[in-house]
Amino acid sequence: MTKQNNYHTIISLVQDKPGVLARVASLFRRRGFNIASLAVGHSEEPGLSRMTFVVDGDQYTVDQATKQLDKLVDIVKVSDISEADVVARELALIKVSITDQTRSQIIEIVQLFRAKIVDVGTMSLVVETTGEEAKIDALIELLQPFNITELMRTGRVAMVRGKSTGEISDDYSTNSIDGNKNRALAREVGSY
Amino acid sequence: MVPREIKKTRPFIGMGLFVINREGSMKLTGAEIVCESLLKEGVDLLFGIPGGAVLPFYDALGKYPALRHVLVRHEQAASMAADGYARASGKVGVCTATSGPGATNLATGIAAAQMDSVPIVAITGQVPRAAIGRDAFQETDLTGLTLPITKHNYLVMDVHDVAPAIKEAFYIARSGRPGPVLVDIPKDVLLGERIDFNWPQELDLPGYKPAGSAPEAQILKAAEVINNAHRPVILAGHGVIISRAFDELKELAEKAQIPVITTLLGISSFPTDHILNVGMPGMHGMAYASLAIDQADVVISLGARFDDRVTGRISDFAPNANIVHFDIDPSEFNKNVRVAAPVLGDLKQTLTQIIPSINKTIRLDWMQNIEQLKTEHPSLHIREDKEILPQFVMQQLSEITKGDAIVVTGVGQHQMWAAQHYHFTEANTWITSGGLGTMGFEVPAALGAKLARPEKVVWSVAGDGGFQMTMCDLATAVENNIEVKFAILNNGTLGMVRQLQDLFYENGFVASLYSGNPDFVKLAEAYGITGIKVTDKSQVAQAIQTAMDTPGPVIIDFIVKQDEHVFPMIPAGESVNEIMEEPSPESVSR
Numbered sequence: 001m002t003k004q005n006n007y008h009t010i011i012s013l014v015q016d017k018p019g020v021l022a023r024v025a026s027l028f029r030r031r032g033f034n035i036a037s038l039a040v041g042h043s044e045e046p047g048l049s050r051m052t053f054v055v056d057g058d059q060y061t062v063d064q065a066t067k068q069l070d071k072l073v074d075i076v077k078v079s080d081i082s083e084a085d086v087v088a089r090e091l092a093l094i095k096v097s098i099t100d101q102t103r104s105q106i107i108e109i110v111q112l113f114r115a116k117i118v119d120v121g122t123m124s125l126v127v128e129t130t131g132e133e134a135k136i137d138a139l140i141e142l143l144q145p146f147n148i149t150e151l152m153r154t155g156r157v158a159m160v161r162g163k164s165t166g167e168i169s170d171d172y173s174t175n176s177i178d179g180n181k182n183r184a185l186a187r188e189v190g191s192y
Numbered sequence: 193m194v195p196r197e198i199k200k201t202r203p204f205i206g207m208g209l210f211v212i213n214r215e216g217s218m219k220l221t222g223a224e225i226v227c228e229s230l231l232k233e234g235v236d237l238l239f240g241i242p243g244g245a246v247l248p249f250y251d252a253l254g255k256y257p258a259l260r261h262v263l264v265r266h267e268q269a270a271s272m273a274a275d276g277y278a279r280a281s282g283k284v285g286v287c288t289a290t291s292g293p294g295a296t297n298l299a300t301g302i303a304a305a306q307m308d309s310v311p312i313v314a315i316t317g318q319v320p321r322a323a324i325g326r327d328a329f330q331e332t333d334l335t336g337l338t339l340p341i342t343k344h345n346y347l348v349m350d351v352h353d354v355a356p357a358i359k360e361a362f363y364i365a366r367s368g369r370p371g372p373v374l375v376d377i378p379k380d381v382l383l384g385e386r387i388d389f390n391w392p393q394e395l396d397l398p399g400y401k402p403a404g405s406a407p408e409a410q411i412l413k414a415a416e417v418i419n420n421a422h423r424p425v426i427l428a429g430h431g432v433i434i435s436r437a438f439d440e441l442k443e444l445a446e447k448a449q450i451p452v453i454t455t456l457l458g459i460s461s462f463p464t465d466h467i468l469n470v471g472m473p474g475m476h477g478m479a480y481a482s483l484a485i486d487q488a489d490v491v492i493s494l495g496a497r498f499d500d501r502v503t504g505r506i507s508d509f510a511p512n513a514n515i516v517h518f519d520i521d522p523s524e525f526n527k528n529v530r531v532a533a534p535v536l537g538d539l540k541q542t543l544t545q546i547i548p549s550i551n552k553t554i555r556l557d558w559m560q561n562i563e564q565l566k567t568e569h570p571s572l573h574i575r576e577d578k579e580i581l582p583q584f585v586m587q588q589l590s591e592i593t594k595g596d597a598i599v600v601t602g603v604g605q606h607q608m609w610a611a612q613h614y615h616f617t618e619a620n621t622w623i624t625s626g627g628l629g630t631m632g633f634e635v636p637a638a639l640g641a642k643l644a645r646p647e648k649v650v651w652s653v654a655g656d657g658g659f660q661m662t663m664c665d666l667a668t669a670v671e672n673n674i675e676v677k678f679a680i681l682n683n684g685t686l687g688m689v690r691q692l693q694d695l696f697y698e699n700g701f702v703a704s705l706y707s708g709n710p711d712f713v714k715l716a717e718a719y720g721i722t723g724i725k726v727t728d729k730s731q732v733a734q735a736i737q738t739a740m741d742t743p744g745p746v747i748i749d750f751i752v753k754q755d756e757h758v759f760p761m762i763p764a765g766e767s768v769n770e771i772m773e774e775p776s777p778e779s780v781s782r
Contacts, residue, residue, distance in 0.1 A: 015399060018347070019335060026339045060526070067523035073344040073364060076399040 008062040008082040010053040015074045033065045037155030052157045088158040092136045094127040095150035113139045219386035222351040223252035229358035239270040243290025246317025248383035269636035269665040271301025274312040276637030279623045281644035285312040292330030302372045303341040307627025311370035320380040334376045343371030368402025369521040406537035414516045414533040415549035421490035423558045424450045430457035431495010431539045438619040440543035449555045453481045455496045460622035464615040474502040476608040479569035479760045482768040492516045498528040508767035579753040580729045582681045586613035592736045597649040600638040602658035603629035605687035608758045610653045632661030638676045656682040666719045669745040677739045678747045683754045691757045712749035722746045
């Protein structure tokens with residue numbers, strides 16, 4: 001994974017509204033940003049979901065992606081946490097072919113990685129593993145010779161360590177109109 | 193057959209403000225709620241065309257005489273007229289159309305509004321909820337379709353969401369960096385369940401935070417860069433007009449003696465004849481304006497977004513300058529150019545914040561330098577010619593209207609000549625499709641502008657190409673007696689295309705000649721309005737005067753020189769070093 005250096009992690013809090021994923025996808029496509037992975041799920045607050053993006057691109061791309069995402073009305077908060085101290089995990093399910101000869105070897109590798117075997121059949125077994133991408137990549141590499149017949153990865157989910165709620169101060173923090181999100185009028189009625 | 197009893201229980205409607213039936217409760221349909229919501233938002237005018245899915249709304253409109261509906265002839269005119277109305281009035285423009293083709297026809301005007309940050313709200317009918325996703329008659333996924341060309345959009349699937357959606361739509365459209373918002377409402381939401389009308393007191397938009405004033409640190413940093421500048425220029429963009437920061441711009445420029453360059457959309461943010469006005473830069477801007485930016489050590493951008501038509505080759509843009517960038521949209525910072533000092537906020541507020549920190553300065557050397565550039569590069573010189581030169585028509589229009597008219601254009605040569613030669617004396621009187629570059633915009637947008645400001649003289653300046661894209665809406669002008677004066681710079685060709693073909697392509701004028709143009713005077717007659725054909729330059733001034741003296745819409749067909757190029761020109765992707773200027777009259781005899 002020599003391109004690892006170009007991967008940036010962005011997390012965002014979004015409103016659970018129909019089409020929010022389409023808005024995000026449309027934005028990335030239109031502006032030519034590459035999503036390496038995207039994971040979505042409920043957050044601690046009802047009505048809000050968290051998304052973890054891994055964006056493939058240079059600092060300019062990530063800056064633009066972050067700021068353009070923040071412009072979407074349904075996106076409540078966006079943070080580029082690439083530089084932050086984070087816990088990042090990914091889950092993978094790996095289906096590997098087995099024979100009487102290879103079974104024990106595979107189980108040994110799985111145990112070495114503290115992964116789990118969650119399904120065993122006569123011809124194959126399914127390995128579940130959680131960890132950072134590098135660990136999953138390494139496990140996949142070791143299992144590859146035994147013939148991986150199916151692979152499913154969730155993409156990265158990430159969380160900033162400590163008290164932070166994932167908010168990273170950005171350079172362009174601003175005084176919003178009056179600090180009150182509910183204020184109805186930006187300017188006097190009848191003018192811009 | 194309507195039984196009497198039903199008639200009895202029909203609600204009474206009092207001028208659209210209250211709906212009270214005999215039982216005393218206030219139950220409204222979705223369509224009536226849309227009308228009530230529009231009134232709450234201060235709307236008094238909308239443009240559109242009805243059709244199946246949106247008919248319940250039109251039926252409700254019949255009970256709301258305070259909502260004037262202007263029936264256009266093609267939905268693109270509805271969105272573009274709403275755009276022109278919004279730009280001229282400062283209010284949110286409203287357009288409406290039915291599902292499917294009606295709404296897709298709105299799309300070009302919506303995209304234009306998005307590119308130029310114009311607040312419009314488009315209300316569209318959608319097929320009934322149960323039919324959505326089944327490829328029903330006249331069904332189009334409008335929220336999907338307009339996703340990349342709106343600031344935000346809504347598909348309202350519950351009648352209880354109608355009023356909140358409209359309130360949010362107007363707020364989002366006009367606040368922050370303005371833009372178009374589409375509200376798509378299925379027919380059975382418009383005409384199904386009746387509910388109480390509750391206008392929401394608060395908005396629930398936790399993810400929407402338009403900027404207001406700027407943090408002090410940004411102001412101090414920007415002031416420091418500006419105060420240390422020796423050769424500063426202001427690049428005034430559309431943001432100055434949107435924020436109505438005309439006085440603040442003038443105060444800043446005069447206090448620190450900073451020359452003001454206006455982008456295409458920034459024209460009329462600063463008086464053309466002000467001593468500090470250095471014109472428009474970029475592809476067809478004045479050479480001296482582009483050169484001033486080239487030599488500047490600080491470029492102060494006020495609500496401009498460094499479009500490629502302004503910058504040319506980005507690596508060669510303002511090579512010696514630190515850029516101070518005032519904008520309400522943080523994603524504009526460092527998008528196209530590296531910014532030394534960003535200032536985030538509403539321009540009127542941020543300029544008010546910074547002006548006290550700006551030193552009073554006199555810059556004799558820099559001003560002399562710019563005067564010299566103007567002398568050496570007389571970009572606006574109009575040479576003598578036997579035929580009518582389009583620049584000459586624009587210069588005459590400027591003189592006769594005393595720079596006081598609202599001028600509306602589409603895109604192309606006519607737009608550039610108007611931008612170059614019209615001397616604006618009043619703020620916000622220039623309306624043009626800048627970002628999207630929309631042919632045909634000039635006709636409907638002028639109708640919207642005239643309805644917004646009936647006291648002003650409004651000139652729609654068009655080429656024969658653009659005019660024919662939207663001339664069906666002459667009927668709208670006639671029907672509503674919208675007194676727009678139409679000036680067609682008729683060269684019988686797609687002028688800008690012809691110019692590019694001539695300069696940069698090998699195989700002649702492919703598909704750019706218009707040999708089948710109608711007789712525009714007869715066209716005017718067909719619509720029952722006055723048409724004037726001008727074939728000699730001695731008639732130009734008189735025709736303009738006659739048009740102004742004649743009540744109602746008037747069309748002037750100026751037969752202008754076909755092979756005229758817009759100069760100066762910086763070819764696409766090149767820099768000011770590659771600028772092409774018109775040969776000076778001394779060096780060449782034509």
